[in-house]
Amino acid sequence: MTLDTVKHAAETPEAEQPWAELGLKQDEYARIREILDRRPTGAELAMYSVMWSEHCSYKSSKVHLKQFGEKVPENDAMLVGIGENAGVVDVGQGYAVTFKVESHNHPSYIEPYQGAATGIGGIVRDILAMGARPVAVVDPLRFGAADHPDTKRVLPGVVAGIGGYGNCLGLPNIGGEVVFDACYQGNPLVNAGCIGVMKHEDIHLAKASGAGNKVILYGARTGGDGIGGVSVLASETFDDTKPTKRPAVQVGDPFQEKLLIECTLEVFKEQLVAGIQDLGGAGLSCATSELASAGSGGMRVELDTVPLRDSSLSPEEILMSESQERMCAIVEPDKVGRFLEICEKWDVIATVIGEVTDGTRLEIFWHGEQIVDVPPRSVAHEGPTYHRPYARPDWQDALQADDAGKLARPATPEELRAQILQVVASPNQASKAWITDQYDRFVQGNTVLAQPEDSGMIRIDAETNLGVALATDGNGRYAKLDPYAGAQLALAEAYRNVAATGAKPLAVSDCLNFGSPEDPAVMWQFAEATRGLADACQTLGTPVTGGNVSLYNQTGEVAIHPTPVVAVLGVIDDVNRRTPVAFAEEGQLIYLLGDTAEELGGSAWSQVVHDHLGGLPPKVDLERERLLAEILISASRDGMADAAHDLSDGGLIQALVESCLRGGKGARLVVPEGVDPFVFLFSESAGRAVVSVPRSEELRFTDMCGARGLPATRIGVVDGDAIDVQGQFSIALSELRTAHEATIPGLIA
Amino acid sequence: MARVVVDVMLKPEILDPQGQAVQRALPRLGFEGIADVRQGKRFELEVEGPADDAALARIREMAETFLANTVIEDFTVRVEAGS
Amino acid sequence: MARVVVDVMLKPEILDPQGQAVQRALPRLGFEGIADVRQGKRFELEVEGPADDAALARIREMAETFLANTVIEDFTVRVEAGS
Amino acid sequence: MTARIGVVTFPGTLDDRDTQRAVRVAGAEAVPLWHRDKDLKQVDAVVLPGGFSYGDYLRAGAISRFSPVMESVIAQAKDGMPVLGICNGFQVLTETHLLPGAMLRNESLHFVCREQKLRVENADTAWTTDYTAGQEISIPLKNIDGRYVADARTLDMLEAEGRVAFRYLTDGEAADGYGNPNGSLRDIAGITNEAGNVVGLMPHPEHAVEPLIGTGRTDGLGFFTSILKKLVNA
Numbered sequence A: 001m002t003l004d005t006v007k008h009a010a011e012t013p014e015a016e017q018p019w020a021e022l023g024l025k026q027d028e029y030a031r032i033r034e035i036l037d038r039r040p041t042g043a044e045l046a047m048y049s050v051m052w053s054e055h056c057s058y059k060s061s062k063v064h065l066k067q068f069g070e071k072v073p074e075n076d077a078m079l080v081g082i083g084e085n086a087g088v089v090d091v092g093q094g095y096a097v098t099f100k101v102e103s104h105n106h107p108s109y110i111e112p113y114q115g116a117a118t119g120i121g122g123i124v125r126d127i128l129a130m131g132a133r134p135v136a137v138v139d140p141l142r143f144g145a146a147d148h149p150d151t152k153r154v155l156p157g158v159v160a161g162i163g164g165y166g167n168c169l170g171l172p173n174i175g176g177e178v179v180f181d182a183c184y185q186g187n188p189l190v191n192a193g194c195i196g197v198m199k200h201e202d203i204h205l206a207k208a209s210g211a212g213n214k215v216i217l218y219g220a221r222t223g224g225d226g227i228g229g230v231s232v233l234a235s236e237t238f239d240d241t242k243p244t245k246r247p248a249v250q251v252g253d254p255f256q257e258k259l260l261i262e263c264t265l266e267v268f269k270e271q272l273v274a275g276i277q278d279l280g281g282a283g284l285s286c287a288t289s290e291l292a293s294a295g296s297g298g299m300r301v302e303l304d305t306v307p308l309r310d311s312s313l314s315p316e317e318i319l320m321s322e323s324q325e326r327m328c329a330i331v332e333p334d335k336v337g338r339f340l341e342i343c344e345k346w347d348v349i350a351t352v353i354g355e356v357t358d359g360t361r362l363e364i365f366w367h368g369e370q371i372v373d374v375p376p377r378s379v380a381h382e383g384p385t386y387h388r389p390y391a392r393p394d395w396q397d398a399l400q401a402d403d404a405g406k407l408a409r410p411a412t413p414e415e416l417r418a419q420i421l422q423v424v425a426s427p428n429q430a431s432k433a434w435i436t437d438q439y440d441r442f443v444q445g446n447t448v449l450a451q452p453e454d455s456g457m458i459r460i461d462a463e464t465n466l467g468v469a470l471a472t473d474g475n476g477r478y479a480k481l482d483p484y485a486g487a488q489l490a491l492a493e494a495y496r497n498v499a500a501t502g503a504k505p506l507a508v509s510d511c512l513n514f515g516s517p518e519d520p521a522v523m524w525q526f527a528e529a530t531r532g533l534a535d536a537c538q539t540l541g542t543p544v545t546g547g548n549v550s551l552y553n554q555t556g557e558v559a560i561h562p563t564p565v566v567a568v569l570g571v572i573d574d575v576n577r578r579t580p581v582a583f584a585e586e587g588q589l590i591y592l593l594g595d596t597a598e599e600l601g602g603s604a605w606s607q608v609v610h611d612h613l614g615g616l617p618p619k620v621d622l623e624r625e626r627l628l629a630e631i632l633i634s635a636s637r638d639g640m641a642d643a644a645h646d647l648s649d650g651g652l653i654q655a656l657v658e659s660c661l662r663g664g665k666g667a668r669l670v671v672p673e674g675v676d677p678f679v680f681l682f683s684e685s686a687g688r689a690v691v692s693v694p695r696s697e698e699l700r701f702t703d704m705c706g707a708r709g710l711p712a713t714r715i716g717v718v719d720g721d722a723i724d725v726q727g728q729f730s731i732a733l734s735e736l737r738t739a740h741e742a743t744i745p746g747l748i749a
Numbered sequence B, C: 001m002a003r004v005v006v007d008v009m010l011k012p013e014i015l016d017p018q019g020q021a022v023q024r025a026l027p028r029l030g031f032e033g034i035a036d037v038r039q040g041k042r043f044e045l046e047v048e049g050p051a052d053d054a055a056l057a058r059i060r061e062m063a064e065t066f067l068a069n070t071v072i073e074d075f076t077v078r079v080e081a082g083s
Numbered sequence D: 001m002t003a004r005i006g007v008v009t010f011p012g013t014l015d016d017r018d019t020q021r022a023v024r025v026a027g028a029e030a031v032p033l034w035h036r037d038k039d040l041k042q043v044d045a046v047v048l049p050g051g052f053s054y055g056d057y058l059r060a061g062a063i064s065r066f067s068p069v070m071e072s073v074i075a076q077a078k079d080g081m082p083v084l085g086i087c088n089g090f091q092v093l094t095e096t097h098l099l100p101g102a103m104l105r106n107e108s109l110h111f112v113c114r115e116q117k118l119r120v121e122n123a124d125t126a127w128t129t130d131y132t133a134g135q136e137i138s139i140p141l142k143n144i145d146g147r148y149v150a151d152a153r154t155l156d157m158l159e160a161e162g163r164v165a166f167r168y169l170t171d172g173e174a175a176d177g178y179g180n181p182n183g184s185l186r187d188i189a190g191i192t193n194e195a196g197n198v199v200g201l202m203p204h205p206e207h208a209v210e211p212l213i214g215t216g217r218t219d220g221l222g223f224f225t226s227i228l229k230k231l232v233n234a
């Protein structure tokens, strides 16, 4: 095959090109021709097609995501906002923290182990590219029904992949989620998040400036893996009848990535890097065009210098390859030598593949012949924008009218007791230890809290005890009932989880998992969820610093529940003050904070006992969330509460069971006068938490709640080895433990 | 009883970090002249009854659906000589 | 170029949980009649030059000191037919 | 004057910085050692920390064993220099044959991360004098290739010579950290060489030296205070 050079393209305007196979629409192809004023070469077509895919260009979502930048709350913590590899926030004492959540959903369905592993690898490189040392990962996961045979294939593979990669990198896994629902059967969600820490002056950006600076590609050799993965894999709905559409999956090499991390941190430390970008989706196409687009000039790349694993790769394939464990750095000429030396020290292959020019074009050459000559912004930042039609689905009213309040309730204390055991043992409410015990949570020696605590917490300075906390949450059932409220509830829950550990919520990242944007109903869910999240972030003062959108999560015509996953980052001045979940001291008083209304729509109880989804999700009261968080943080700082646990799915009883089992202590409880025990235990009203208060602190604590106007109800005492609800029932901890802990191993192991 | 061996190797286009790690270590250990190393899995199956065509067909199916992950791996099935 | 294969298997007296896990799963997948499964490693080495006695001797030494841990593993070395 | 304790970094080592911190928490000086360097910088003892050196490809510890630094470590260990191998470091020590036996994939085939209860069986090694024989401790454990095996003769010899240094405690609730987490023969968690200067174990004492971090217990600190006392008093 002859090389399709720029010259050749100009001379052969009529040549047929496979734009449709590469996922481009007719008008998009026409626009490329207009931009270039000729037909694109094969290499250019490859670049535009991957970079203009949904996954890379956010073409369906960006008109909605704009709100995150427009409705910015007052918050001076934000150092780098949306648009970079990850956002950066100031956490004090000269430290900055970067964090982000991303999806690797589709690859993980095809090849669970490698899909999930490379998901961790990708998010870690994003964090590294900001200049930070990665210090922890989290993994919000969604699978199909727990008893479905395919879940037995997908879940163990995903978990082994996340563990296999993250453990080998030496990153503690400090949190995440595991949710089962039939709607994810053909489309599991594998989201992965990472936190990194640096000093303010170490922040690095993805831009290529300074004519004459060298472009260095370093890390793994480039192979034929994942070619076209971005455009084909991430933008197409699965269709079982077309297995040929499944491109080669990518295989990760965590050892290589560990070397890449250490090597990169060392070149940062010696200030050898003027700009840097990780290679993720769209590989070199993305890295070169984004670096050049964000920089001041142009870029020239000699593509034939790229070290290959497979010498038969064509230039188009090299540009599109998604081989893992690669980075691209911009380095001043006199620093190149030292840069290469450090790479050699870490056994990392590094090659100068080009340089920054004082022109305006991204130019790529193959053995001396020009195959790409494009304005980089047109590839990286000026892709298509769709205003997709959206409409509230016609079934939404009926769904909301199907009120969970009508469902049959337990008639006797015995029935209530039985339903509690049933809920606590249900796959979504059961202990996830079988999964999380496969993740290293101790490595790096800075883990203050990890799962099953409300949020993970990492000490970032051993002298001052400064720490950061991270929690991720999302409830697709709530979001299905009301996507606007559902997104806000996800934020509220993560915010509450961070505050429950004593950390002050600072900033937000998100991963928005939805069905096909070509379906107006899905697009409406997306629009509502982003609007809800943006509004709530503004109210709570926690800006969205970055995130990820994953669309086309559906099997055939059926979309997953809209699943916005929200991560909240918090800061704590002294990790000694952190509050764990466990009730550890007999005699301490148990207080319920917040108000309990009858709210069962989308609840765990309605799902487990009645297999029902309908009605409205719990009401959102963001001012109440803020007040609750303030109280929880004060209680932690001033030593007024020894344990705290937020209330979410499963309601009060779920939280009590978790706190009791974790501490190995029981609780004697009294249902407040005039309250229905069933509602008291199972309602999922938001804005609530339970705390255990030492008797000596009771007055101080209740005074504080009273003065600030937060309802605090004394509901019992830590005592014995059972959960005993006066006049209702008693369940031994041992019985609860078996119910809670046997489920997942029984289903999956 | 017959012994059937199923060899499972990563497809040639798939990255093989294990094989690469071995290959890179060899020169350091003083072993030169090895141009490439690939590492895979070997399963030894003891079959009750003869390793006839029917048995081999079943084992091939087993390899296809279970022993190998054909998204990334190839396999071969053979009766071990002398068994 | 010649291809030499080194097979490394756990010694028979060493518990092989990977092989056992495979064996236990087989009946559930509808495969009967497999009495035992052992899982080991297969290395494919591409040798520069001929796979003559000298080369094989070196590879045997490599297997002995490096590719296998002879405290727990046995190995065999052979030239792949057709190469 | 304090003791200088070397901590080796191989490519893929993970717990080197934690181990250095543990050495410092105990009051000794931590000296980073690099795998390509034969020079041990006149340290008084060496720790081979945990991680996935060379990705644990081939076998855990198999490739690291051949690094230049190990040539020196092996030679000096034979001359009596104290060496502690933690997790991956233990795997390296068995691969070098400084300690007998070998490590295999966990019986469960899964990576396991948990708080683990152990009994210190031998409190006379260079690394365990701050414990008492029979003392029960609880420290983090995290591995996928942690199943210790050796032939029966070797095991009998280890038992007879008191060289089983640590054993997993099995009679209690898994939730409380009891149980043999990986299927190690005779519940062996760690062993020592004949001279007592070379010790290897799978669990991670360096993750249990500060009250707030990890499990919130400091049961692992004794390893580092033991060696410090020995070296300072020497």
Ligand SMILES: Nc1ncnc2c1ncn2[C@@H]1O[C@H](COP(=O)(O)OP(=O)(O)O)[C@@H](O)[C@H]1O
Binding pocket: A138, A139, A140, A141, A173, A174, A175, A176, A177, A178, A432, A435, A436, A450, A451, A452, A453, A454, A455, A456, A472, A473, A497, A646, A648, A649
């Ligand atoms: N896949 C996972 N990886 C790590 N931690 C997890 C995972 N799934 C759940 N967890 C942890 O288990 C605990 C309980 O999870 P969950 O019930 O979702 O918490 P909550 O409802 O308070 O948000 C949390 O600490 C969470 O971080």
Ligand SMILES: [Mg+2]
Binding pocket: A453, A454, A455, A497, A645, A646, A648
């Ligand atoms: Mg929580």
